[in-house]
Amino acid sequence: MAIEVPFINYLLPCCLNPTKQQFDYLLKLKKNVQDLSEAMSRLEAKLADIRRKVAEGEKNQEACTDEVADWVPKVIDVEQRVKKILKKYDQHVCLPNIWSSYRIGKRAFKMRAKVEKVIEQGCFQAVTAKPPSGGCQEMPCPTPVFGMDSYLQQALSYISDDGVGIVGIWGMGGVGKTTLLQKINNTFLPGGGRNNEFDYVIWAVASTGLSLKRLQESIFKRLDLKLPDGAESYSQIIFNFLRNRSFLLLLDDLWTGVNLDEVGIPEPRGAAGGIKRKLVLTTRDASVCGRMGASRTMIRIECLGWEDAWRLFEEKVDASIIDSDPTIPPLAMLVAKECDGLPLALIIVGRAMSIKTDVRDWNFAVDSLRSSSSRVPATTTRSY
DSSP: OOOOHHHHHHHHHHHHSOOHHHHHHHHTHHHHHHHHHHHHHHHHHHHHHHHHHHHHHHHTTOEEOHHHHHHHHHHHHHHHHHHHHHHHHHHHHHSOOHHHHHHHHHHHHHHHHHHHHHHHHTOOSOSEEOOSOOBOOOOOOOSSOOSOHHHHHHHHHHHHOTTOOEEEEEOSTTSSHHHHHHHHHHHTSTTSTTTTSOSEEEEEEOOTTOOHHHHHHHHHHHHTOOOOOSSOOHHHHHHHHHTTSOEEEEEESOOSOOOHHHHTOOOOOEEETTEEEEEEEEESOHHHHHHTTOTTSEEEOOOOOHHHHHHHHHHHHOHHHHTTSTTHHHHHHHHHHHTTTOHHHHHHHHHHTTTOOOHHHHHHHHHHHHHOSSSSOGGGGSOO
16 A cells, blocks of 8 residues: 555654654544543633632622733633644544644644643642732812811821721811711822722712712712623622722711611721721711711810811901901901811801901901801801
């Protein structure tokens, strides 16, 4: 029988270098293909298992690790190449010849080694991970701020206490509750000494009339969560995301108690098991602090004392305006005193008077404030 010329080109290396492996490519063709098929089956099973774990992690708003993301394309590439070899083998069985037996046997043997290597590379300690910490987003805060240092230190002391889960800040409208909450938020900004204390610092506003869904949507936006597309509820998604993370929830302008379970917030219990869960709320009503579980950790914000009140008012008016006429300084002090130390009133009235160099305007301001039944302009209804 004539020997095919192409086969001679493959057979010559075997004759010149008669190693066992070279002959095994030809003599163990069926075993090499079976071994390759079995290895590929194990790789496909591993891929399916990893994809299942990634899907489970995504339900908790986790993402596959970079290692897994790099590994999956390798599996797909190897899978396609193995399919080509197995297809060639099936065609060879129908029309066998020595040349193709040698070539397919060699390719199957070498490809099996590559499959085993990819299987080994697919051994991960974890296939999903928490997304990079959202940390803290800066909140705009008025400057300068007077009379807040002691309140800020007290609030931060509570937040540092592992036994404290909820802190309530209360006081009349315009006294500075929101400003204090903004300063608390900005304490945890990147670059600060406490930026790694929480995975997330979450700012949310719970003003009167705010619906549960709108509150949840604001939390979704802050945490960059995917909106529910199935049976899973907003609260369940928020809970699943936060339950194994440290967080500080800053809830501003709370008018009534809110059910944290309905929102999806895991119970703020302080610190336990390496996880810190804290809630700081602001309200005008001390009873809200009690209903939220902060009866022992309340901070009452008082109006400013005269020294701080005058500094704030003077800063908003500008000293050049006050000193523009020798009769204005005593009138300016009277105007500031009529604001009763309320920061928002001092700011609004101070800005209004910042262009007034006519003494008559200052006299008018004094008379207007004294005749007001509340002694505070109605424009101060917005929180400071």
